[in-house]
Amino acid sequence: MMHGNVKEVCTHLLESFGEDSPVAVLVWTLEDVLESAECMDITEKEAGRVLEFIAEDGDHRRYGIGRDEVREMLTNLREEEAQAREVTVSASALAQVLRVAGDYMRLEDAQGGEGTAVRLWPEEHEAIRTVIAALEK
Incomplete structure (x- = not known):
């Protein structure tokens, strides 16, 4: 062609x-x-x-x-x-987003039982853990 x-x-x-x-x-x-x-x-x-x-x-x-x-x-x-695509945001803005996501996942665990959030969103859970660890360095 x-x-x-x-x-x-x-x-x-x-x-x-x-x-x-x-x-x-x-x-x-x-x-x-x-x-x-x-x-x-x-x-x-x-x-x-x-x-x-x-x-x-x-x-x-x-x-x-x-x-x-x-x-x-x-x-x-x-x-x-x-x-x-890559984007750049401040560490504080990213931390706020992660805090909200973590709160939502904890709420899901409270309503559906421990581990519900990880079962529903395993990739997202791992991504959150990875980014939090990077922010803490």
């Missing part, structure tokens, strides 16, 4: 196949992606990343690409960005 501007794609096609070779070409434009995911408030930057993903992904040759696949690609890209 290929991703690029019209001139680059045409040059590649001519170099690869010659001007008399029969080919079939599926074209997705930035506008096509924007329209397909307009209900998701997609930006032009995100649409460009989806176009790159379409060029890299091989499954669409077999299964095709439609609105649902474009929306799924956008969702996946957004989730990847959210996981990689």
Whole structure:
């Protein structure tokens, strides 16, 4: 697959196949992606990343690409960005948030029995413990 501007794609096609070779070409434009995911408030930057993903992904040759696949690609890209995102807050603000989270988990234990919060949110519990330990250093 290929991703690029019209001139680059045409040059590649001519170099690869010659001007008399029969080919079939599926074209997705930035506008096509924007329209397909307009209900998701997609930006032009995100649409460009989806176009790159379409060029890299091989499954669409077999299964095709439609609105649902474009929306799924956008969702996946957004989730990847959210996981990689880092923020900076003051230690005191973080401590306050952790205090509230700890209070909530203790309330859950009081209402549901000791260990309820850890069973319900094991990853969150460990993350809280890790951050508290880092703050105490």
